[in-house]
Amino acid sequence: MNYDYDLFVIGAGSGGLAASKRAASYGAKVAIAEQDLVGGTCVIRGCIPKKLMVYGSRFPQLFRNAAGYGWRVGETELDWEYFVTAIDKEVRRLSQLHIGFLEKAGVELIPHRATLVDPHTIEVGDRKVTANKILIAVGGRPVKPDLPGMEYAITSNEMFHLPAQPKHIAIIGAGYIGVEFASIMRGLGCEVTQIIRRDLILRGFDNDIRTGIQDGMSHYGVKFITNAVAEKVERVAEGLKITLSGGHQPIVADTFLAATGRTPNIDGLGIENAGVEIVPTDVEGPGYTTTPAIAVDDYSQTSQPNIFAVGDCTDKINLTPVAIAEGRAFADTEFGNHRRQMSHENVPSAVFSHPEAATVGLTEAQAKEKYGDAVQTYRARFRPLFHSLTGDDEKTIVKLVVDGNTDKVLGAHMVGEYAAEVIQGIAITIKMGATKKDFDATVGIHPSTAEEFVTLR
Numbered sequence: 001m002n003y004d005y006d007l008f009v010i011g012a013g014s015g016g017l018a019a020s021k022r023a024a025s026y027g028a029k030v031a032i033a034e035q036d037l038v039g040g041t042c043v044i045r046g047c048i049p050k051k052l053m054v055y056g057s058r059f060p061q062l063f064r065n066a067a068g069y070g071w072r073v074g075e076t077e078l079d080w081e082y083f084v085t086a087i088d089k090e091v092r093r094l095s096q097l098h099i100g101f102l103e104k105a106g107v108e109l110i111p112h113r114a115t116l117v118d119p120h121t122i123e124v125g126d127r128k129v130t131a132n133k134i135l136i137a138v139g140g141r142p143v144k145p146d147l148p149g150m151e152y153a154i155t156s157n158e159m160f161h162l163p164a165q166p167k168h169i170a171i172i173g174a175g176y177i178g179v180e181f182a183s184i185m186r187g188l189g190c191e192v193t194q195i196i197r198r199d200l201i202l203r204g205f206d207n208d209i210r211t212g213i214q215d216g217m218s219h220y221g222v223k224f225i226t227n228a229v230a231e232k233v234e235r236v237a238e239g240l241k242i243t244l245s246g247g248h249q250p251i252v253a254d255t256f257l258a259a260t261g262r263t264p265n266i267d268g269l270g271i272e273n274a275g276v277e278i279v280p281t282d283v284e285g286p287g288y289t290t291t292p293a294i295a296v297d298d299y300s301q302t303s304q305p306n307i308f309a310v311g312d313c314t315d316k317i318n319l320t321p322v323a324i325a326e327g328r329a330f331a332d333t334e335f336g337n338h339r340r341q342m343s344h345e346n347v348p349s350a351v352f353s354h355p356e357a358a359t360v361g362l363t364e365a366q367a368k369e370k371y372g373d374a375v376q377t378y379r380a381r382f383r384p385l386f387h388s389l390t391g392d393d394e395k396t397i398v399k400l401v402v403d404g405n406t407d408k409v410l411g412a413h414m415v416g417e418y419a420a421e422v423i424q425g426i427a428i429t430i431k432m433g434a435t436k437k438d439f440d441a442t443v444g445i446h447p448s449t450a451e452e453f454v455t456l457r
Contacts, residue, residue: 008131013040015311016137019327033114057187068390080165116270140312149233166255178259183354206363212415216355263290277303348427350420358423361411378456407435
């Protein structure tokens with residue numbers, strides 16, 4: 001049968017863009033459909049604008065720290081409108097850049113919503129097209145709990161377009177999105193209250209990272225209300241009144257962010273028309289209405305042999321570089337005569353909080369569960385050299401988790417300035433199977449924080 005396209009991609013986010021360009025480079029006729037700005041969550045309302053906000057939030061502390069080095073910094077003030085407008089302008093520039101990349105690669109961009117009609121037919125705009133293979137790369141979306149007054153809450157999507165800087169922002173959610181925005185808004189001078197269900201933030205991360213970040217955020221003025229959930233939200237004269245569980249007093253804030261999880265963005269996609277199998281997703285807490293994820297095998301293939309899915313809509317590891325790697329592996333396998341899988345082991349990640357953190361490999365708890373008493377840990381906690389003149393009591397943590405039987409490094413974790421940059425390099429060594437002796441035999445760069453990883457004893 002003749003098809004309109006060799007490959008039709010639904011969703012021009014990180015995974016879809018990577019897959020479409022790679023497939024086209026092998027000579028495939030490719031189209032990609034996107035009803036929003038091209039670039040997906042990462043470019044439009046995720047990694048990029050978030051990191052720009054992180055950069056902006058760091059200046060007040062730098063101004064204060066400068067005094068320890070003899071600099072005199074006068075009165076400072078944030079122009080909120082300029083700040084958010086500049087970020088939005090950069091986002092739109094990057095979106096146009098991605099459109100140019102598609103054109104250069106020979107990929108047809110269709111700026112309409114696409115839905116599945118059957119395993120080989122897609123309805124896009126006012127027409128129907130056919131494709132030999134279909135890739136679903138529609139990403140995820142934030143979800144809010146179904147509680148009274150949650151219509152007053154915003155999600156991470158709206159954080160980049162607030163018309164005015166909040167005076168007091170309340171945040172529910174202990175994941176990296178809530179933690180990062182709490183740090184950002186506190187750095188920008190807002191009063192921040194973060195409400196979490198347990199004692200510590202960042203469930204699933206190494207405990208030293210969890211405590212290190214939470215202690216650091218508290219040090220910089222983020223107020224944590226632990227072992228509590230929001231029960232209802234009301235509009236009052238002073239702002240938004242948030243009633244909490246566990247006997248906690250209500251709080252009043254002018255902005256309320258629900259950072260309580262994300263779910264695959266497959267509503268209305270027509271999955272059922274194509275016979276694609278779906279699986280439940282896991283979003284913690286009561287009151288959530290979530291959509292299932294698309295079930296895929298190790299080669300991103302769904303239950304329908306010619307339909308594939310990558311990225312957050314599969315709910316594996318919801319990170320931009322993972323979606324990109326999955327997309328490229330799919331294209332190599334299906335169009336490049338190079339059958340391969342994307343490995344989901346030892347994927348590094350970062351939390352751009354204040355203090356920053358990054359991690360790769362197993363946590364101490366995961367390692368002990370898998371390897372038992374043979375696990376050894378090496379850890380250092382210290383004030384970085386930079387703060388020897390500022391007087392700030394900020395702490396850096398570096399940690400290695402090692403299998404005592406083989407000497408293999410199972411995980412590396414860091415809390416502190418430039419943690420993401422440091423762990424990115426260490427991730428290569430762990431991916432290659434480095435041992436603690438390999439770390440010990442490496443000469444450090446002095447003075448640097450990174451050298452602490454090769455001097456741990």
